[in-house]
Amino acid sequence: MTSPVRRQRTSGTMERQAYRTRNPLAEFDELINQMGGLIESTVGGVPSTAMPTWIPLAxxxxxxxxxxxxxxLPGMKSKDIDVEVSGQELVISGEIKERERRGILRRSTRRTGRFEYRMLLPGEVNTEGVKAQVSDGVLTVTVPKTEVAKPRHIEITENKSGR
Incomplete structure (x- = not known):
């Protein structure tokens, strides 16, 4: 058996107008700022230059x-990107600077600021043989495996005597 639900009556026109003018992401921004303030008050402040603001797709x-x-990393030049390999950890970092513009910026969805991509590689790697190159906005980092980590193919022979 279901229980009845009481609905609140509002003037529909006013509610719809308020929804159209409200930025739905503003509440998330406010929540993130509040959480940041809570963490700073508990743990202490961290310089903003030390914290990455976003993680690129990979x-x-x-x-x-x-x-x-x-x-x-669209628009990035190789001199503005840092690639480091330490043990099995790969770290790619840098900063996309805000472009100078004339006029009023009406909307911006492009990512700017510090970024950092970190990953722990699943096997042993040869850090001396790492290569990185940028082409058409995509950074390609190739990390060779060590000889121990490379899979070895085992050939299976057939016993013709029946055993």
Whole structure:
């Protein structure tokens, strides 16, 4: 058996107008700011330059010989990107600076500011052989596996004597 639900009557026109003018993401921004303030008051402040503001999109592919990481960094130049490999950890970081504009910016959805992509590679890697290149807004980092980590194919022979 269901219980009746009491609905609140409002003037529908006023409610619809308020919804159209309200920014639905403003509540999330306010919540994030409140959480940041709570963390700072509890743990202490962290310099804003130390904190990455966003994580770029990436694909990670594994072959027999290496791991390949493709990271979307549109408009970035190689001199503005840092790639570090320490043990099995890969760190890609940098900053996309805000462009100078003339006029009034009416809308912006492009990411700017500090970014950082971190991942722990699943196997042993050869840090000396890491290669990175940027092409068409995609950074490709190739991290070769060590000889120990490479899979070894075992050939199976057939016993013709029946055993």
């Amino acid at each position: 694909d990670v592919t594994e072959t027999d010989d290496s791991y390949q990481v493709d990271v979307e």
